Structure formats: structure tokens, C-alpha cells
Amino acid sequence: MGTLVVENIVAGYGSGPNILRGLSLTIEAGKTYCIIGPNGAGKSTLVKVIAGLLKPREGRIMYKGEPINGLRADQVLQRGICYVPSDRSLFPDMTVKENLRMGGYILRNSSLVEKRIEQIFIQFPILKEKRSQMAKTLSGGQQQLTSIARAMVLKPELIMLDEPSLGLAPKVVQQIFGTIAILRDQGLTILLVEQNARKGLENADQGVVLDLGMNSFERPAVEVLHDPRIQELYLGKRSRPLQAEAAQ
Amino acid sequence: MIDKTSSEIAVQASRHPHISKTSLWLKKGVPTGALVVLALFPLLQIAFDGYNYWLHMLLYVFLYVIMATSWNLIGGYAGYISLGHNVFFGIGAYLSGMVFVFFQISPFLTAPITGLIAMLGGLLFGLIALRTRGSTFIISTIALVLLVTELLDNWKLTGGTNGLPMSMITLEGQYAKIPYYYYLLVIMVLSIFTSYLIRHSKFGLGLRAISQDEIKTEVAGIPTRRYKILAFGISGLFIGMAGAIWGSYLTYLRPSIFLPVNIGTTIVLMAILGGKGTVSGPAIGAAIMIAVNEFVVAKLGATELNIVVTGLILILVLLYFPEGIVGTLKAKNLLPSFLDWG
Amino acid sequence: MIQIIQVLILGLALGGVYALMSSGMTLIFGVMRIVNLAHAAFIIMAAYISFWLFKVWRVDPIVSMAVTMPVMFLVGVLYYRVLFASRADNPRFTDITVLVTFASALVIEGVLSYLFTGIYRSTSPVYATRPFLIGPFFVPQSQVYATLISIALIVSLWLFLQYTRVGNAIRATMQNRNSAQVVGVNVALVSMLSFGIGLAMAGAAGSLLSFIFTFFPSKHVAWIGMLMSLVVLGGMGSLMGAMLSSFLLAVIASYVSFYWGPTWAPITFYLALFLILLFRPQGLLGKKMDG
Numbered sequence: 058m059g060t061l062v063v064e065n066i067v068a069g070y071g072s073g074p075n076i077l078r079g080l081s082l083t084i085e086a087g088k089t090y091c092i093i094g095p096n097g098a099g100k101s102t103l104v105k106v107i108a109g110l111l112k113p114r115e116g117r118i119m120y121k122g123e124p125i126n127g128l129r130a131d132q133v134l135q136r137g138i139c140y141v142p143s144d145r146s147l148f149p150d151m152t153v154k155e156n157l158r159m160g161g162y163i164l165r166n167s168s169l170v171e172k173r174i175e176q177i178f179i180q181f182p183i184l185k186e187k188r189s190q191m192a193k194t195l196s197g198g199q200q201q202l203t204s205i206a207r208a209m210v211l212k213p214e215l216i217m218l219d220e221p222s223l224g225l226a227p228k229v230v231q232q233i234f235g236t237i238a239i240l241r242d243q244g245l246t247i248l249l250v251e252q253n254a255r256k257g258l259e260n261a262d263q264g265v266v267l268d269l270g271m272n273s274f275e276r277p278a279v280e281v282l283h284d285p286r287i288q289e290l291y292l293g294k295r296s297r298p299l300q301a302e303a304a305q
Numbered sequence: 306m307i308d309k310t311s312s313e314i315a316v317q318a319s320r321h322p323h324i325s326k327t328s329l330w331l332k333k334g335v336p337t338g339a340l341v342v343l344a345l346f347p348l349l350q351i352a353f354d355g356y357n358y359w360l361h362m363l364l365y366v367f368l369y370v371i372m373a374t375s376w377n378l379i380g381g382y383a384g385y386i387s388l389g390h391n392v393f394f395g396i397g398a399y400l401s402g403m404v405f406v407f408f409q410i411s412p413f414l415t416a417p418i419t420g421l422i423a424m425l426g427g428l429l430f431g432l433i434a435l436r437t438r439g440s441t442f443i444i445s446t447i448a449l450v451l452l453v454t455e456l457l458d459n460w461k462l463t464g465g466t467n468g469l470p471m472s473m474i475t476l477e478g479q480y481a482k483i484p485y486y487y488y489l490l491v492i493m494v495l496s497i498f499t500s501y502l503i504r505h506s507k508f509g510l511g512l513r514a515i516s517q518d519e520i521k522t523e524v525a526g527i528p529t530r531r532y533k534i535l536a537f538g539i540s541g542l543f544i545g546m547a548g549a550i551w552g553s554y555l556t557y558l559r560p561s562i563f564l565p566v567n568i569g570t571t572i573v574l575m576a577i578l579g580g581k582g583t584v585s586g587p588a589i590g591a592a593i594m595i596a597v598n599e600f601v602v603a604k605l606g607a608t609e610l611n612i613v614v615t616g617l618i619l620i621l622v623l624l625y626f627p628e629g630i631v632g633t634l635k636a637k638n639l640l641p642s643f644l645d646w647g
Numbered sequence: 648m649i650q651i652i653q654v655l656i657l658g659l660a661l662g663g664v665y666a667l668m669s670s671g672m673t674l675i676f677g678v679m680r681i682v683n684l685a686h687a688a689f690i691i692m693a694a695y696i697s698f699w700l701f702k703v704w705r706v707d708p709i710v711s712m713a714v715t716m717p718v719m720f721l722v723g724v725l726y727y728r729v730l731f732a733s734r735a736d737n738p739r740f741t742d743i744t745v746l747v748t749f750a751s752a753l754v755i756e757g758v759l760s761y762l763f764t765g766i767y768r769s770t771s772p773v774y775a776t777r778p779f780l781i782g783p784f785f786v787p788q789s790q791v792y793a794t795l796i797s798i799a800l801i802v803s804l805w806l807f808l809q810y811t812r813v814g815n816a817i818r819a820t821m822q823n824r825n826s827a828q829v830v831g832v833n834v835a836l837v838s839m840l841s842f843g844i845g846l847a848m849a850g851a852a853g854s855l856l857s858f859i860f861t862f863f864p865s866k867h868v869a870w871i872g873m874l875m876s877l878v879v880l881g882g883m884g885s886l887m888g889a890m891l892s893s894f895l896l897a898v899i900a901s902y903v904s905f906y907w908g909p910t911w912a913p914i915t916f917y918l919a920l921f922l923i924l925l926f927r928p929q930g931l932l933g934k935k936m937d938g
Contacts, residue, residue, distance in 0.1 A: 388746075388749065437925070439741055440745045443745045444682065444745070445921065447684075447871075447872065448875070448876075451869070451913075452918060459914075566868050570749060574750075609758075612753050613757030615753060616750040617754055619750035620747050623746055623750070
């Protein structure tokens with residue numbers, strides 16, 4: 058089925074240093090993966106490379122047995138891989154509906170796009186309510202929802218969400234993960250990059266830990282969640298000496 | 306900040322006495338030698354006549370070295386590109402010229418004061434314009450030139466577009482250019498020396514930090530705004546003085562002589578071609594560009610093509626050679642030590 | 648009173664052409680963040696094409712838009728491809744493009760002076776010298792035609808941006824380049840097209856002003872000052888803003904010219920530019936050029 062295989066990817070920005078240094082990863086169809094790791098580990102870089110927004114310097118990416126590295130972003134979208142950037146970047150001076158329409162930009166069939174938007178409106182009534190509002194007037198959570206919905210217009214098989222909870226209030230984060238759960242139920246393959254490692258892992262099948270541009274390991278999410286090393290490093294449970302320091 | 310400061314070089318010199326003695330000798334000897342040759346050159350004209358063309362060309366070189374070197378203080382060190390630096394040139398020429406026409410005081414006497422007034426104008430303009438950056442700043446400098454040009458074009462007192470003739474008492478032809486030559490030579494040496502001092506000072510370090518990352522520089526506690534404004538002002542000082550001398554050299558004031566935008570552009574081109582942000586680069590760029598222009602005029606005879614050559618070289622340099630001659634040689638460690646002034 | 652209205656009419660009759668001149672420049676900035684200081688030079692280039700067609704084959708300058716617009720479109724595409732396409736992600740891109748486009752303007756000026764000399768030129772179709780008389784008022788026919796055609800072109804551009812797929816892609820790229828890429832817009836292609844469209848508008852403007860103004864190669868310097876004031880006042884990248892500021896400043900300049908004499912009219916624009924840059928760089932309806 059639609060397995061995504063990332064093989065020995067080396068990548069970086071401009072003439073800068075390598076951020077990803079020979080990363081390999083296999084994403085199986087229908088599962089939700091949560092990628093965690095410290096700042097600068099290359100989590101966002103990885104999804105940008107897969108999305109075709111950044112050309113890898115070495116290595117290859119196979120999707121359904123075909124190489125997709127070196128394809129343009131629109132060609133990657135054509136294959137059913139969508140990317141939701143971390144900054145919720147919408148088109149600020151377009152309405153919610155126009156933003157969703159732009160989500161279907163690569164589909165030349167505009168009546169199909171309209172039909173899909175109607176489906177999305179049924180699924181997320183709040184978007185229907187706000188459909189003629191300019192995107193820049195939405196709240197953070199609504200913007201994130203619009204951003205995810207914009208990707209859904211293409212009915213992707215694989216969706217990559219880059220830090221969907223970034224900068225949102227806890228209650229809104231809850232709602233966003235609710236949305237992600239809906240996507241899971243629909244059988245989508247999900248690649249989730251999360252700074253909020255606990256929340257991310259709780260909502261994933263597999264956990265992937267990235268460090269220094271290489272994947273340290275990949276395990277079922279529950280195991281990662283309860284791994285003491287991970288708890289210490291990324292889940293906020295500090296070991297004793299640190300607590301002792303804090304106490305002083 | 307990666308570059309070495311002079312004190313570091315001195316420390317290194319003491320560590321490697323053998324290598325550095327010759328290189329230090331070259332470093333100081335060659336520029337001093339060049340200066341002596343330039344200072345003695347007019348003696349040829351005095352003794353044999355027939356060198357007026359060369360004096361004239363050298364005057365041109367001095368003028369543009371002054372302008373490019375001054376531009377470099379704000380455009381090179383701080384990275385604030387001004388396309389309107391010839392405004393100072395015009396201000397200097399008109400101020401001293403008008404004082405001469407109305408009060409008969411020689412521009413040779415008023416040039417330093419004119420320079421200071423130009424500097425004051427620069428501080429004032431900098432005070433408002435340097436709140437903007439990037440392309441906004443560049444455009445505001447063009448707006449300044451256009452505005453000053455229009456005002457002078459319409460000012461009856463200075464003859465508007467027709468200009469203002471200055472009936473100077475001049476020496477006889479054989480010696481006429483020599484006083485101008487020495488005056489501009491002195492201003493040029495002063496401007497380069499000032500650039501050198503700034504480059505190796507804390508002030509210069511701050512300016513160069515601004516060109517790298519202004520916000521970080523400000524966070525580091527450097528008064529970026531004051532530094533930029535000061536650099537902009539100082540860059541007007543020598544250009545204003547040179548303008549005063551050049552006005553009296555031409556004995557005619559007209560906006561179209563001092564304020565065309567292609568003069569402002571040529572200054573930028575010279576500094577970038579030679580190497581913006583270096584001490585010797587703008588001077589070298591100015592000398593090369595004047596030689597090239599003179600060659601084009603002599604070979605092709607058409608002044609229209611002059612501007613084409615300026616434009617094309619600027620495009621090519623910006624896109625393919627942004628570090629300029631000195632910057633590139635330095636990066637490859639090929640820069641002769643006598644040109645490496647920082 | 649009649650005079651005051653007359654001056655207003657003359658100002659409005661020029662506003663449309665100014666709007667057309669600035670529309671291409673604001674579009675190019677909006678999509679690519681390129682401050683195209685060669686815009687006026689390209690307009691003059693188109694004016695010379697119209698002048699040449701008029702002189703050699705007596706082609707009406709309005710008809711010659713059929714030549715200048717496609718030709719300038721191609722010039723724009725090529726210009727963008729050769730100089731800017733590969734450099735869009737350079738951090739100093741905007742700074743560099745300001746200097747590169749200005750240098751290009753000088754190259755165009757030099758080539759035009761070489762080909763056509765510095766003599767003042769204009770085309771002279773019959774309507775160039777005839778006025779329309781409405782009651783006590785008059786307005787030159789040439790300005791009426793030019794302004795009406797300009798407005799028609801700007802409205803077409805607006806409709807194109809609002810209601811076509813490519814137009815939407817252009818708007819999306821203007822608003823958020825990264826996001827446009829994410830939804831699959833080929834921003835490199837959109838940039839190239841926008842540069843072409845921007846210069847096609849410049850081409851149309853060149854043809855139209857060939858019969859309402861006299862021009863010569865170095866005239867672009869004065870016009871770029873004027874264009875910058877229109878584009879910056881309107882808000883860089885805002886088509887509506889450029890339109891608004893064009894009519895506003897055209898009318899103000901018209902009054903300045905009436906009360907203080909025509910030589911002072913350019914000062915209106917430069918002073919406006921200077922003041923806006925320093926006190927409201929984001930203009931009436933746009934965003935700041937840089938952070």
C-alpha cells in the first residue's frame with residue numbers, strides 16, 4: 058500500500074550546514090506517527106523535504122514504490138501528500154472560503170472543489186459560519202482549523218502537520234487534537250511534528266525520536282511515552298539532580 | 306567581526322617578526338610611496354607643461370575616491386545603501402559658490418565650513434531617514450536628490466536650471482589646475498584616513514555589526530541609531546568640501562552638473578566594485594571606473610554609451626561580484642598587504 | 648469657481664494614466680518584493696516603440712498598444728528570467744533588486760539616447776490637440792481617451808486577479824508566498840508571469856502617454872520619482888491604493904501647477920514621497936516594504 062520510505066536524507070537550507078544527516082524512516086499507510094526531538098533536530102526540515110519545498114542534498118524518498126524526491130511541491134500534492142505548515146500560514150486578505158478554494162488549486166475542476174468545500178463545511182460547521190470572513194480576522198484556533206481544512210480539500214492520503222498546537226491555548230489545543238482524531242478515524246496516514254511531545258504521543262500510533270538530524274529510534278507511541286529517558290528529556294519529568302538544583 | 310583588528314595584527318606581527326617585517330614595510334611603504342609620487346606629480350606640469358590632461362584626470366579620480374570612500378562609511382560599513390550621496394556634492398558646491406558670488410570669499414577658504422554644513426545636513430537627513438531601512442531607505446535617498454534638484458531648478462537666486470557662473474580669478478593655464486589638485490589631494494587623504502580610523506575603532510565595529518544584524522547589535526547595547534546617523538553625517542563632510550572645490554574648479558554651478566542620479570549611482574558602483582566595507586576598495590573602484598569611462602569615451606566617442614557601461618557593470622557586479630575586488634581578493638588571501646587596510 | 652473646477656477636471660483627466668503607470672509597478676512589488684526602479688524607463692521604451700510605429704507607418708498610438716503590450720510582456724518575462732529568477736531566496740534580495748533595476752534603467756536610458764537621441768518626442772494623432780468642450784469647461788481629448796483606456800485596463804487587471812485561476816494564484820503569492828507554495832502554486836512561474844503583466848501595463852502606459860506628454864530618454868528619472876510617490880502612498884502592492892493615490896496626487900499637482908506654475912508640480916510628488924516614506928511607509932492601503 059501507500060508506504061512512504063525516507064532513505065538516508067541529507068538536507069539543509071541555502072548554503073548552510075546539514076540539518077538532516079542521513080535520516081531514514083518508514084511511514085506505513087494508515088498509521089499516525091508523532092515525531093519528537095529537541096529544537097534543531099530537523100523535524101520541520103524533514104516534512105518540508107517530503108513536501109517538495111526543500112530539495113534534499115542526498116538520499117531519496119519513495120512513495121508507493123516511486124521516487125518523489127526532486128518533485129516540485131505541486132507534484133507531491135498530486136500524489137496525495139499534503140503539508141500543513143507550522144505558522145498556520147493562510148492568505149490573510151482572502152476569505153475562509155477563498156482559502157479553502159486555494160487548497161484545491163491543483164485540481165482544475167472547480168465544481169469538484171466546491172463539492173469538497175461543502176463536505177468540509179458539514180464536517181466543520183464553524184468554518185461555514187466564518188466562510189466569508191477574511192482569514193486574518195480569525196482566532197488562532199480557527200486559523201489552524203482552516204489551515205488543516207485547506208489541506209483536506211485535496212482528500213490526501215498522507216497529511217503532515219507541523220506543530221499544529223504551536224502558540225494555542227490549552228483548550229484550543231484540545232480541539233485541534235480532536236480534529237486530528239477525526240482524520241485518524243478516516244484512515245489517513247498522519248505525520249505529526251510536535252513540540253508538545255506528550256500530547257502528540259498520546260494521539261499517535263508510532264513515536265519517532267529525532268536527534269541531530271538522524272532518527273534515534275522509532276517505537277510504538279505508548280512505549281516512547283513511558284520510556285524513562287524520553288520522559289526525562291522531552292516530557293518534562295526531570296531527574297533528581299535537576300530538581301535539586303531548582304530547589305536551591 | 307571575523308576580521309582582525311589592527312591590534313591583533315600587531316600581536317601577530319610580534320610573533321612572526323621575520324615575515325611581518327617585510328610585509329609591514331610593504332604595507333606602509335607602498336601607500337606612502339604612491340602619495341609621494343602624487344604629491345610630486347604637478348612638478349612635471351610646472352617644469353614642462355603638457356600634463357594638464359593628466360592633472361585633470363587625477364582631479365577626477367581624487368573627487369570620486371573622496372565620494373566613494375565617504376559613501377562607504379554608511380553604505381559599506383553599515384550596509385545602508387544611499388543612491389543620493391551626490392546631494393552633499395551639490396550642497397557643497399552651491400554653498401561655497403554662492404558665498405563667493407555674493408561676498409567674494411574664495412571657496413578655498415569656505416570649503417571646510419561648507420563641509421561641516423553638509424555634514425550637519427547629513428545628520429539632519431539621517432535623523433529622519435535612518436528610521437527606515439532596506440529598500441525604503443534607498444528610495445528615500447533618491448527622493449532627497451530629486452527634491453533638492455527640483456528646488457535648485459526653481460530657485461531664482463541661483464539661476465534655476467540655467468545655473469550660476471562664478472567669475473573666478475584663475476592662474477594662467479599652465480598652473481591653473483595645481484591649487485585644486487593639492488586641495489583635493491589633501492581632502493582625499495583625509496577621507497581615506499578617516500575611513501581607516503573608523504574601520505579600526507569601536508564605532509566602526511558597531512557599524513559593521515549593524516550591517517550584519519541590526520537587531521542583535523542593538524540588543525548588544527550598541528546605540529545603533531546614533532552610530533548610523535553619525536556615519537551618515539561624516540560621510541557628507543568630505544563630499545561637501547570636495548563639492549565646494551569642484552564648483553570653483555568648473556567656475557559654474559548648475560543642478561545638472563552636481564545632482565544627476567547617475568552620479569549617485571556611479572559612486573555606489575565604484576564602492577561596490579572595489580569592495581564595499583573595506584578601506585581601500587572604494588578608492589580602487591573609483592580609479593578603475595574612471596579609467597574605464599575614459600577608455601569608453603575615447604574609443605566609442607559616444608557619451609550615451611557611457612551610462613550603458615555604468616549600468617551594465619553595476620548589474621554584473623551586483624549579481625556576480627558583490628564582494629568587489631578587495632573583498633574577493635581578501636577572501637582568497639590574495640590581497641597584497643599594501644592594499645589590506647582593513 | 649469655474650477655474651477651480653477646471654483645474655480639478657484637468658487633474659482627474661491625468662489621474663487614470665498615472666494609475667496605469669503605477670499599477671504594473673505595484674503588482675511587481677506585491678508578488679516579488681522587487682522595487683522596480685526601471686519601471687519608468689520601460690514605460691519610456693514603450694513610448695518610443697509607439698513613436699517609431701507612428702513615425703514610420705502612421706500607426707495610431709492607441710492602436711499600437713496591440714504591439715507594445717505583448718512586446719513589453721515578453722521583455723518583462725525575459726528580464727525576470729535573466730536577472731531575478733534564480734535569486735529569489737537571497738536574504739538581501741530586495742536591496743539588490745533596487746540597485747539592479749535602477750542600473751537597468753540607466754542602461755535603457757543610454758540605449759534609447761543612442762537610438763533616438765535626446766530630442767523631445769511625442770506622437771501627434773489628430774486628437775492630441777483637440778479639446779472636448781463641456782459648458783464653460785474644456786478637457787483635452789487625448790487625456791480623456793488615455794484615462795478611460797487606463798481605467799478599463801486596470802479594471803480588467805482587477806477582474807483577472809479576482810476571478811481567474813492564475814489571477815488567484817498571483818493574489819495568493821502576494822499575500823503569502825510560502826503558503827502559495829504549500830497549496831501547489833508554482834511561485835516561480837507566477838513571479839515570471841506577474842513581471843510580464845506588470846510590464847505589459849507599462850507598455851500600455853507608454854503608448855498612451857506618447858500623445859499626452861513629451862518624452863526623452865532621461866525623463867525616466869523624473870517619472871520614477873513620481874511613480875514611487877504614487878505606489879508608496881497607495882501602499883506597495885495595493886492596486887486600489889495606487890489608483891486612489893494617482894487621482895489624489897494628480898489633482899493636488901494640478902492645483903500646485905495652477906497656483907505656483909508648472910515647474911513646481913514635480914515637487915508635489917517628491918515631497919509627498921519623502922513625507923510618506925518617513926512618516927507612514929506602509930502607505931494608505933498597503934504593507935511596509937521591510938520590517
